[in-house]
Amino acid sequence: MRRPPERALRPLLIWMAVVLLILLPLALAAFSPLLQWRQPVYIAAGFAGIIAMSLLLLQPLLAGGLLPGLDGPRGRRLHRWTGACLVTALFLHVAGLFVTSPPDVIDALLFRSPTPFSAWGVIAMAAVLATTLLAVLRRRLRVSPRTWRRAHVVLALVIVIGSAVHALLIEGTMEWVTKVGLCLAVVGATAKVAVGLRLWRRQV
């Protein structure tokens, strides 16, 4: 089956956009001058956070079947694996920061930190953990697929908004333009897929 040229170009453009949105922030952060004054553990913790943000872009695209070649069951299976990677990256992010400066992380977790971004990050983290439970206990929860999806979408919106504000308020290794680009893409993709599910439409 042959496609017209403009149809064939579309998947390529989507993949290029996704790859650039993920690789450019990582590449520019790797050249941040701040890195020279940080220990390896602190650097790793920071990059775990950036990788977690990149995975947040893949999640709605996989769930919504928007990535060419990865739609349908394949995309949804990958969505679960990416979710597991996200939890791992988040754990490394927080653990690395804790090793670097325990009191700052304890302050953040107890919501008594002087930096507002940490509260946004902790809220997003709580939503990630809640989503993990929701996914692991899916069968045992015995809720309708629609209710389960609604809960997942609400948590996903908390995660992406919390993470985007968290990242934008931080003065760190990420370069500003690529950081804004990635955050907008994450929130935009999640909103698009969430709206597309039509979970709050009245059932006939």
Added chain:
Amino acid sequence: MTRCFISRRALLAAGAVGLVVSRAGMSVPAEAKGLAPTRSMRGGSNNYRPGAPVVDRIGGGGFWMSGTVRRAGDGAPLAGQRIQIWAHTTEGHERDQRSHGATLTDANGVFRLEMPQIVPAFGQPHGHLAYDSGDFETVFLRPVMNSSSDTSLEAHFVLQPA
């Protein structure tokens, strides 16, 4: 064309507010209560290492931390008070011993200590200062730089006798 920065509306509004405040007894005369003591800032004591030695400067220098120390109530400058300073700099992490140092206030209650350039850590370019010598109540400050390219930072203490 010259521009008047205080519009008639702003002047009238300010006058009205002043009238309300004075009539309602909401103003606090300076002599009645005096200078309030500085409260410790959130996260101010993070990575504190008590007993940092008094030094001429921390590391190679190039960045200035300065401020004043006054007594609560009358605001009298306090001379010879030990202020401990630490931060994440180009030469070390907050937790590193070499990032910590202390200095004493002069006769005017002013302190000034040269240290390495502070760089952003944990999301903000910030420093830490402590008064923790016993004569007055302990205060921990955590000032944030307006820009990470700044080469100085100020913090001021008003201390309450212990």
